[in-house]
Amino acid sequence: MHYFFFSPLSASFLFFLLLLLLLLLGTAVVFFSLLPFRFLQWRHHQHKRLPLPPGSMGWPYIGETLKLYTENPNSFFSNRQKRHGDVFKTSILGCPCVMVSSPEAIKVVLVTRAHLFKPTYPSSKERMIGPEAIFFHEGPYHSRLKKLVQASFLPSAIRGSVSAIEQIVLKFLPTWNNGVVNTLQEMKKYTFDVAILSAFGHKLDLEMEGIKHLYRSLEKGYNSMPINLPGTPFRRAMKARQLLNETFRRLIAKRRGSSKQGGGLLGILLGAKDQHLNHLSDSQIADNIIGVIFAAHDTTASVLTWLLKYLHDNRDLLEAVTREQEGIKASISEANRGLTWDDTRRMPLTGRVIQETLRTASILSFTFREAVEDVEFEGYYIPKGWKVLPLFRSIHYCADFFPQPEKFDPSRFEVPPKPNTFLPFGNGVHACPGSELAKLEMFVLLHHLTTSYRWKVVGGEDGIQYVPFPVPQRGLPIEVTPRKANAE
Ligand code: HEM
Secondary structure: OHHHHHOHHHHHHHHHHHHHHHHHHHHHHHHHHHHHHHHHHHHHHHHHHOOOOOOOOOEOOOEOHHHHHHOOHHHHHHHHHHHHOOEEEEEEOOEEEEEEOOHHHHHHHHHHOHHHEEEOOOHHHHHHHOOOOHHHOOHHHHHHHHHHHHHHHOHHHHHHHHHHHHHHHHHHHHHHEOEEEEHHHHHHHHHHHHHHHHHHOOOOOOOHHHHHHHHHHHHHHHOOOOOOOOOOHHHHHHHHHHHHHHHHHHHHHHHHHOOOOOOHHHHHHHHOEOOOOOEOOHHHHHHHHHHHHHHHHHHHHHHHHHHHHHHHHOHHHHHHHHHHHHHHHHHHHHHOOOOOHHHHOOOHHHHHHHHHHHHHHOOOOEOOEEEOOOEEEOOEEEOOOOEEEEEHHHHHOOOOOOOOOOOOOHHHHHOOOOOOOOOOOOOHHHOOOOHHHHHHHHHHHHHHHHHHEEEEEOOOOOOEEEOOOEEEHHHOEEEEEEHHHHHO
């Protein structure tokens, strides 16, 4: 019996068993350690087996760029949507793009899987606004900034500015009296003054003209070809950016040197500390002040221009809005006070006119994102690096959500729009923090304009101009007269 265990046969058999065991163990270790890798490979193959979205990539390199620029951008998108559906591919300026225009798919890009789609801008634009500005970031730096910017534009923060905004309106409306003015240019002056007020907490009398002039150059260059040669708008804009940066850094240093950090967005940015008690640097603050003022004024001015156009073209609506505003005016005069935040909450019809203007004008027709990895999306494969564009305007003009979409009809907002169908201010982590301020500017202006003046569009043609936002032709020249004189 003893020998059995030590016989040469049984020893080699045991050795064989041991080897087999080791082999199995080794295979298992290798198999399990490679499992995540195999899984990723499998996922990759799965992605690759999914089709790319339908659509045409056009010519090599130029793609469909020429078609986009020669056709009206709205019909470019809607024609393709009709042909290919709510998710389709194209190629613009050498970039493969996926256009997305259903509420559910847009929600995926902007909200539920936003981490897979980062905001993307040409590097020339990033340099011009400032690389540390909120728009160009994600993750902890973005959320830290977002909290700060949001804090200074929340209703609770801006309700105290109503009287200062009203003073701006009361100062510049009489300058329109009895003459022809360019609505867009006048609205830009108004929204610029409000943007400076919100950024610094007060007016900047001394530096204002210089800053305005620099912003004008910045805007021209922002929308031009990025050719950095002497005399080009791009070169002039980069110079303007440098001077703006110097001006704002002087203002920041002055505030840092004083005992109070002061109001406005600047006050909030100066007072901010992270969990390690670190402050934001001067360049971070300057880039964000430059960026927020930039984002705040042209957008709001374009929507205000459309508001005047739509009210001019819909006389019954103008009279109904005027009646609503007359009611507010009567209670203000009785109490012998100025307009307040609470008054602006008692303007339901005016509010719906503003909503319908935001929908119809859709000044931001779409926004840009980029896939940060290969993504499986709505049954399609989107390769890493492809641009993904949620098409806000297509949703706003979809008859399923807004029947007779071409009609200007504020009553459609008596019922709240379906989720993710009304996106003038975007959605998700990068949604606009200035939406309440923009609407407040519209309420205050409409209150005084409708109760005291009437306006007539001069020229009368109905076209659209892209500067870069869509606005009425020639910036809507109007002739303004005092309302009483007009009514007589
Ligand atoms: C009617 C006027 C306005 C419209 C239609 C508008 C629209 C938008 C939209 C659609 C976005 C999101 C872009 C994206 O997701 O890629 C956005 C972002 C932004 N807007 Fe506005 N905006 C307006 C006014 C303002 C104002 C008054 C401010 C000033 C406070 C402002 C500051 C910003 C900032 C800082 C962002 C970037 C937010 C981020 O990246 O987290 N906007 N805006």
